[in-house]
Amino acid sequence: MSSDTPTAGAAGHDRHVLEMGESHFAGPDRPSWDLYATCVHCGLCLNHCPTYRALGMEMDSPRGRIYQVLQVDAGRLPIGDSFVTHIDRCLDCRACETACPSGVQYGHIVERARAQIEQHYKRPWPARLVRSIFFRHVLGNPVRVATTARLLRLYQRSGAQRLARASGLLRLLGMSEVEALQPTIDDHFFFDQIGKVFPAEGELRARVALHAGCIASVAFSALNHATIRVLTKNGVEVWVPPGQNCCGALQAHAGFREEARRLARENIAAMLDDRFDAIVTNAAGCGSTLKDYGDLLHEDARHERAEAFAGKVKDVTEFLQHLGLRQPTRTLNLKAAYQDPCHLAHGQRVRSEPRDLLRRIGLKLEEMPNADQCCGSAGSYNVTQNELSMKILDAKMKDIATTSAELIVTANVGCMLQLRAGMKRIGRLTPVKHVVEVLDECY
Ligand code: SF4
Ligand code: SF4
Known part of the structure; x- marks a missing residue:
């Protein structure tokens, strides 16, 4: 532990700690006591945290951050530069949630803390x-x-x-x-496809609404088209409902929860419809937030609709795997390694489905060490915390380099960009693709 380690267990398990001083937090995004109380300070999450591993400081670990948030909430620490620095450095990757035996909902704590920072702290x-x-x-x-x-x-x-x-x-x-991290902008934006319906091929097996995404619609239109092709080949009718908007993930992660709530309401109004068996996304980061609309709108009059919406959201890999993939026309005889996007593995607990799909098309999967550790992309993190992000990326590339994979596959556009940048950094030409792109090649 470093010199800035908080006194272990100082938070205690006493709800009155929040009543001892004047809280620096307020409003609907103040964390509830239950969020703090589940942390028993065991420290089992520490070595799963990329920032703790990179920096070696308790204050940059999940336990240290929970402690700091509680202290600020209790009025014992100001929302000052130190607090903001340590909270900003968190990737919101939620690897700590997977590691935690106590069920701490760390993502809910850090996103609420960021909302409080946004409201009460004056950045330059x-x-x-x-x-x-x-x-x-x-x-x-x-x-x-x-x-x-x-x-x-x-x-x-x-x-x-x-x-x-x-x-x-x-x-x-x-x-x-x-x-160097910016995506190549498309010739034709996917926004043109909003409002269209794509018929299923063969027997109709399901009908879904596709969430197209905002940045994906200007820089990954080809991926959205590939998603539609793979779904329709599998007997799925795909609607791209009008009125849908950005999922709000980047806003929620950065503390702009009011903006995220506005988008959640728009998406619910546009896409929650009994005609659809599922609301499908090909972006793990979006999916994780779409599935969390119930929490985002927990005080909203339409909370029940938010829960119903969240219950229908499926990552495209989990949807296809549970539907049952139709036999593709060709297979790929390649060695591949799968990188778990944090918001799929930790945020949605979807791990086996993409791997199973990749095996179905003939890929020989080789597990890299720490496949579910963040690559450092984390939404806009690789821009706002570039130095630390590159350090985390370099660790990821070392793990990838231990494999003999001829192809790296993941399930989130942010991870794809980051891993491609990582390949350039180490001078390797190994392609990095989305699961859906690889499936599309086989139909
Ligand atoms: S979300 Fe990720 S970076 Fe943040 S504390 Fe948890 S493991 Fe560490
Ligand atoms: S593993 Fe869970 S309970 Fe233990 S310190 Fe980390 S967050 Fe707290």
Whole structure:
């Protein structure tokens, strides 16, 4: 333990600790006592935490963070720079939840703490401005997402990107690592497909609503099309309901819970319909938040509808595996390694389904060490905490390098981008693909 280790067990299991001082937290996003009380301070989560492993400090471990959140809630610690630093450094990967024998819902604690930070802490004005533009005004507004994507595409295609990279300007500004993580913007955005219905091939086995995603709609349209092809080949009628919007995951993770709630209400109104057997997503990060709408809207009048919506959400891999995959027309005779996206493995407890699907198409799966440890992508974390993210990515690439995989497969677009950047960092050409892309190749 480091010198800034909090006194072990100081939080105690006494609800009155919250009544001893004036809390720095308020409102609907104040964590409930039950969230803290499940932590028994055993420390079994510590070595599963990527930031604790990278930094070796209790304050950057799950137990240390829970302790700090409780102290701030109890009025014993201010919402100051130190607290914000340690909470910002958390990946919200929820590996600690999987490791915890006591059932601590760590994700709910950290996301509520971030909401409190957003309301009560004044970040430096450039950070406030950028966060407000991105989380409040761009994400969650398809027109602005498309406009921003067009500007980025202009930068990528006009030669400006080549010039910025070759001139050393990005390095001078300390932005070369972050800039290299941006996705290539599509020629045609998936927003055009919203409102369409794609008929099932052969006997109708199910009808689903596809959540298309916001960034996925401008940078991963091909993945959404592949998802539709694989589903329809498997006898699934796919609707892309109008009125749907961004899932709100990035906003919820960053503390913008009011914005996330607005999006949740829009998605529920657009997609909760008895006609659909499931609401399907191909993004683990989105799926985890869509399945958590009940908690996000726990004080909302439409809470029951939020729970019903959450109960219908399925990751595309779990949906296909439970439906039963129709025999594809070809198989892939390759050695592959599967990287668990955190929000699929830890957030949704979906681990075997993607692996089973990959085996069905002939891939020889080789388990990498720590396959369910975060790659450092974590939403916008690789931008906001770039240095630490790259350290975590380098550890992941070392694990991948121990395998003889000819293909790396995952189930989340953020992980794909991060792992591709990791391949470049170690000078390897091993392709990184989404489970659905690999399935699509076999039909
Ligand atoms: S969510 Fe991930 S980074 Fe955050 S405390 Fe838990 S294991 Fe550590
Ligand atoms: S494993 Fe669970 S109970 Fe133990 S310290 Fe970590 S969060 Fe608390």
